[in-house]
Amino acid sequence: MTGDLPRSRPRTEQPHEFGFDTRQLHAGQRPDPNTGARAVPIFQTASYVFEDPESAAAYFNLQEYGNTYSRIMNPTVAAFEERVANLEGGSGAVAFASGIAAQAAALFTLLEPGDHVVSSSALYGGTVNQFKHLFRKMNVELSWADLDDPAAWEAAVRPTTKAFFGETIGNPAGNVLDIEALAGIAHRHGLPLIVDNTFATPYLCRPIEWGADIVVHSATKFLGGHGTSIGGVVVEAGTFDWSNGRFPVIADPSPAYHGLKFHETFGEYGYLMKLRAETLRDLGAALSPFNAFLFLQGIETLSLRMDRHVANAMTVAAFLDGHEAAANVTYPGLPGSKYQPLVEKYLPRGAGAVFSFDCVGGRAGGQGLIGGVQLWSHLANVGDAKSLIIHPASTTHRQLGDDELRAAGVGPGTVRLSVGLETVEDLIWDLEQALAREGGTA
Numbered sequence: 454m455t456g457d458l459p460r461s462r463p464r465t466e467q468p469h470e471f472g473f474d475t476r477q478l479h480a481g482q483r484p485d486p487n488t489g490a491r492a493v494p495i496f497q498t499a500s501y502v503f504e505d506p507e508s509a510a511a512y513f514n515l516q517e518y519g520n521t522y523s524r525i526m527n528p529t530v531a532a533f534e535e536r537v538a539n540l541e542g543g544s545g546a547v548a549f550a551s552g553i554a555a556q557a558a559a560l561f562t563l564l565e566p567g568d569h570v571v572s573s574s575a576l577y578g579g580t581v582n583q584f585k586h587l588f589r590k591m592n593v594e595l596s597w598a599d600l601d602d603p604a605a606w607e608a609a610v611r612p613t614t615k616a617f618f619g620e621t622i623g624n625p626a627g628n629v630l631d632i633e634a635l636a637g638i639a640h641r642h643g644l645p646l647i648v649d650n651t652f653a654t655p656y657l658c659r660p661i662e663w664g665a666d667i668v669v670h671s672a673t674k675f676l677g678g679h680g681t682s683i684g685g686v687v688v689e690a691g692t693f694d695w696s697n698g699r700f701p702v703i704a705d706p707s708p709a710y711h712g713l714k715f716h717e718t719f720g721e722y723g724y725l726m727k728l729r730a731e732t733l734r735d736l737g738a739a740l741s742p743f744n745a746f747l748f749l750q751g752i753e754t755l756s757l758r759m760d761r762h763v764a765n766a767m768t769v770a771a772f773l774d775g776h777e778a779a780a781n782v783t784y785p786g787l788p789g790s791k792y793q794p795l796v797e798k799y800l801p802r803g804a805g806a807v808f809s810f811d812c813v814g815g816r817a818g819g820q821g822l823i824g825g826v827q828l829w830s831h832l833a834n835v836g837d838a839k840s841l842i843i844h845p846a847s848t849t850h851r852q853l854g855d856d857e858l859r860a861a862g863v864g865p866g867t868v869r870l871s872v873g874l875e876t877v878e879d880l881i882w883d884l885e886q887a888l889a890r891e892g893g894t895a
């Protein structure tokens with residue numbers, strides 16, 4: 454039963470190092486041994502027949518790795534997990550029903566009541582809500598740190614701190630995380646650095662190569678790339694020492710798995726095994742095989758799409774930067790961005806495709822722009838093949854006054870773009886005509 458499960462193999466077995474484009478098509482899958490199917494089959498099944506009572510017992514004891522129930526593992530989902538782990542350079546991965554579930558699970562696997570996390574303050578809005586409200590209910594404390602000031606992260610560390618958390622490219626100001634510096638500080642204190650790599654994808658940046666220990670994704674965005682499915686994934690580097698004294702929750706016998714010592718038993722897979730066998734089992738936010746299949750379709754063309762996303766984003770950002778109705782274009786790929794040195798280091802292929810700018814016409818200008826566009830889709834998502842636009846002050850941040858908006862890093866005229874794969878002249882034509890009609894009038 455284990456034979457058809459894609460597994461990570463030691464590097465020494467693979468004398469030839471395959472390129473990214475090859476791995477985004479092949480990693481984690483061989484043609485189906487039973488049918489010869491070249492595409493990854495959708496194993497639309499809730500459970501699996503055991504060969505005999507002994508192997509069933511071995512699976513449940515985690516003595517052998519075999520399929521039991523699709524809340525915990527599924528061969529289609531496994532192909533997706535192995536592919537993302539391979540592209541990120543991790544030892545393995547566990548998929549979840551959403552990005553928000555993936556990051557909650559990544560952290561809950563490490564945390565106990567009373568613990569503490571240091572997080573970047575420039576985060577996706579849904580993550581801020583989760584950290585502020587859900588984590589408080591779990592009696593987990595948060596310190597927000599300025600991602601431009603690594604010393605502030607170090608100063609925030611407490612005896613109960615269990616992790617650093619940040620996004621490769623932050624929201625909404627396109628802040629770029631200094632991954633190597635923060636990983637260095639985290640490791641000095643025996644802590645893992647967790648990076649949300651959603652906006653960059655492993656094609657533009659691989660945080661593990663710079664010292665990150667855990668990478669989380671909302672696969673809903675660029676990994677899938679088509680805006681069809683919600684999903685997430687957690688990747689671990691497999692190098693962190695969970696037996697360093699700070700993590701009895703992983704090193705000591707687990708009451709949730711009849712006394713199993715996850716790190717001692719599974720070594721570099723200890724964290725991932727606990728993430729799957731306990732956290733995923735108990736939270737239940739499993740990715741469906743069908744959505745895993747759709748994410749695999751997206752990943753096959755990830756590098757091609759990201760190159761186009763970046764090229765289009767650069768062209769649109771440069772256009773807005775020179776437009777009289779637009780101010781404060783935050784694309785970190787622009788030559789004038791204060792994040793240029795970090796972009797050159799961590800994002801040499803480009804700084805992604807999500808950024809914001811301010812309409813000179815303020816709230817009315819932003820709203821007018823949204824009303825005037827014809828090709829850009831007005832919606833609350835990013836990372837679709839189609840170009841997306843939103844005016845936070847009249848949608849996601851609608852209940853806030855102007856002062857509160859500014860505190861959240863959003864101006865009354867701020868507009869967020871997720872630049873898609875259309876003909877770039879068409880994207881600019883649409884912004885141009887909408888800005889001429891509305892944005893520049895105030």
Ligand SMILES: *Cc1c(COP(=O)(O)O)cnc(C)c1O
Binds near residue numbers: 552554579580649
């Ligand atoms: C969308 C997003 C999430 C949440 O992912 P879902 O798939 O919507 O649950 C987390 N982080 C970032 C950066 C995101 O863009």
